[in-house]
Amino acid sequence: MTTIKLHNTKTRRKEVFTPLNPDNVRMYVCGPTVYDRAHLGNARPVVVFDVLFRLLRHVYGPGHVTYVRNFTDVDDRINETAQKRRAAGAPGTLEELITERSDETIGWYHDDMDELGALRPTHEPRATAYIGAMIAMIEDLIASGHAYAAEGHVLFAVDSYSNYGALSGRTVEDMIAGARVEVAPYKRNPMDFVLWKPSSDDLPGWDSPWGRGRPGWHIECSAMAQELLGASFDIHGGGIDLQFPHHENEIAQSCCAHPEGGFASVWMHNEMLLVEGRKMSKSLGNFFTVRDLLDQGVPGEVIRYVFLMTHYRKPMDWTAEKAAQAEATLRKWYALAAQAPDGTAPSQTAIEALCDDLNTHAVLSECHQLALAGDAAALRGTMQLVGLMQAEGPAWAAAPVVDLSAQSDRLAAARDTAMQTKDFTQVDRLKAALLAAGVEVRMSKAGVELVPGPDFDPARLEGLE
RNA sequence: GGCGGGUUGGCGGAGAGGUUACGCAGCGGAUUGCAAAUCCGUGUAGACCGGUUCGAUUCCGGUACCCGCCUCCA
Numbered sequence A: 001m002t003t004i005k006l007h008n009t010k011t012r013r014k015e016v017f018t019p020l021n022p023d024n025v026r027m028y029v030c031g032p033t034v035y036d037r038a039h040l041g042n043a044r045p046v047v048v049f050d051v052l053f054r055l056l057r058h059v060y061g062p063g064h065v066t067y068v069r070n071f072t073d074v075d076d077r078i079n080e081t082a083q084k085r086r087a088a089g090a091p092g093t094l095e096e097l098i099t100e101r102s103d104e105t106i107g108w109y110h111d112d113m114d115e116l117g118a119l120r121p122t123h124e125p126r127a128t129a130y131i132g133a134m135i136a137m138i139e140d141l142i143a144s145g146h147a148y149a150a151e152g153h154v155l156f157a158v159d160s161y162s163n164y165g166a167l168s169g170r171t172v173e174d175m176i177a178g179a180r181v182e183v184a185p186y187k188r189n190p191m192d193f194v195l196w197k198p199s200s201d202d203l204p205g206w207d208s209p210w211g212r213g214r215p216g217w218h219i220e221c222s223a224m225a226q227e228l229l230g231a232s233f234d235i236h237g238g239g240i241d242l243q244f245p246h247h248e249n250e251i252a253q254s255c256c257a258h259p260e261g262g263f264a265s266v267w268m269h270n271e272m273l274l275v276e277g278r279k280m281s282k283s284l285g286n287f288f289t290v291r292d293l294l295d296q297g298v299p300g301e302v303i304r305y306v307f308l309m310t311h312y313r314k315p316m317d318w319t320a321e322k323a324a325q326a327e328a329t330l331r332k333w334y335a336l337a338a339q340a341p342d343g344t345a346p347s348q349t350a351i352e353a354l355c356d357d358l359n360t361h362a363v364l365s366e367c368h369q370l371a372l373a374g375d376a377a378a379l380r381g382t383m384q385l386v387g388l389m390q391a392e393g394p395a396w397a398a399a400p401v402v403d404l405s406a407q408s409d410r411l412a413a414a415r416d417t418a419m420q421t422k423d424f425t426q427v428d429r430l431k432a433a434l435l436a437a438g439v440e441v442r443m444s445k446a447g448v449e450l451v452p453g454p455d456f457d458p459a460r461l462e463g464l465e
Numbered sequence B: 001g002g003c004g005g006g007u008u009g010g011c012g013g014a015g016a017g018g019u020u021a022c023g024c025a026g027c028g029g030a031u032u033g034c035a036a037a038u039c040c041g042u043g044u045a046g047a048c049c050g051g052u053u054c055g056a057u058u059c060c061g062g063u064a065c066c067c068g069c070c071u072c073c074a
Helices: A040-060 A076-087 A094-115 A127-143 A172-177 A219-229 A240-257 A290-295 A300-309 A320-337 A348-355 A360-373 A376-385 A405-421 A425-436
Strands: A005-008 A013-016 A025-029 A065-069 A147-150 A153-156 A193-198 A213-215 A232-239 A263-270 A273-275 A316-318 A439-444 A447-452
Touching: A005 A263, A025 A040, A025 A219, A040 A065, A040 A094, A040 A232, A040 A263, A040 A273, A040 A290, A040 A300, A040 A348, A040 A376, A065 A219, A076 A094, A094 A290, A127 A147, A127 A153, A127 A193, A127 A213, A127 A219, A127 A240, A153 A240, A193 A240, A219 A232, A219 A240, A232 A240, A240 A263, A290 A300, A300 A316, A300 A320, A300 A360, A316 A320, A320 A360, A320 A376, A348 A360, A348 A376, A360 A376, A405 A425, A405 A439, A405 A447, A425 A439
Parallel strands: A025 A065, A025 A232, A232 A263, A273 A316
Antiparallel strands: A005 A013, A147 A153, A153 A193, A193 A213, A439 A447
16 A cells, blocks of 8 residues: 655644545545635645545545535625625525525636636535534533533633644643734633624524524534544645634534544645735735636646645745746647546656655656656656646647648748758748747758647738748 | 744755756757757755754754734635
């Protein structure tokens, strides 16, 4: 059996991965809050954990991996959009408008992530479908003394869980000392966090033992992981920004509600995304969504390739330069890989690189070597291991199908003549015109070959005859 | 203030306590009427200061700078 090593945030070390049950390797990744289009940063964990999903499927078998990624569809920004739409005269109840907004956003998310070549997870639960499970878990936490109700809220008591802060390396004392937030008066400890909060009439809410309200953010992941994966499972992933407080709170809730389980064995966090060296933000004017890039003509495979260039635990800088490089490389690879049939195993070197805490950059290096060696089959298999080269390769990378034989013959004839006369002006004129039209001109002793390039423009060939 | 991550050759970006990373660009060569494409060759890098060691870019400590989290943003 191949040995996979993964960096575990919990222990801050790279460890040999041993699944609790090799017949059912279980992974939970925090998914998006579906209030709008996914931005580029949202796509990074999707690609990172898609690569891990593919590796696990490769090693343990496609039928032996369960991957859960949730949709958070309880969120004030979703409510805002729904309220605005209602105010603008949209038909339907607020609840219906909220559902409509979530459905719409989830559809976009699927479209965009599909373009990146990400496999759909095994389960994609929506928080609103698990409110009952959340309420039950909160009731358990109150019963066992880990939570308390106060002024319509239910709060988790961090003092009841001695390991609180272990994942992120903080202590409750440190956090209180450095706290910048105002503390709600009903909290017993300033670090206590919300499990349930009351909803006013204009907000979505569910009936509960504590009145009409809605769940806090963290409880949904605990409840859905419990329902779909059990009290103990293998891997929990997400962006490093979720390490605290989100994941810390998930651990507290889950381990207190289910002391018989260990919750996640391995915690994995991807680093953040930068754009041209700076944090992506609306105020800096460098904020964009995945769809923005796709619309600008940057293919999903190119985005994926750029992501794979950087190890997931390092900050990744998105630059136009990288995207251009990625596209040029992929064109070469696709042309070669297209010559091979599906079904070739990936290179062992690449598998081993991936097994070493997802060294995707080393996989790309290996692909370069395979391409250099002209090994189309191994290249194809290796690209597919990391989610590149689906099917026959994308249309954008395929050479345009055009008949340039007339131009080719004409150029060859002119060249033959020029070889005799030593007057190449006519040949150069033809060549320049072809180059201007985006055609690559290759002349050798063997003859003339015309290859339409990425910027090929047939219109510019007119009048050439 | 607390916690965490980073700093590698022109650019991007890895691994490894001592032997070529790799890619892009550049340079030299082969090839070409000239090019393109292709192939071959080519880079005394490792923020700074100490320490451990026969030997450190790789381990340890410190300094500087950058970034993230601590505000339901992946």
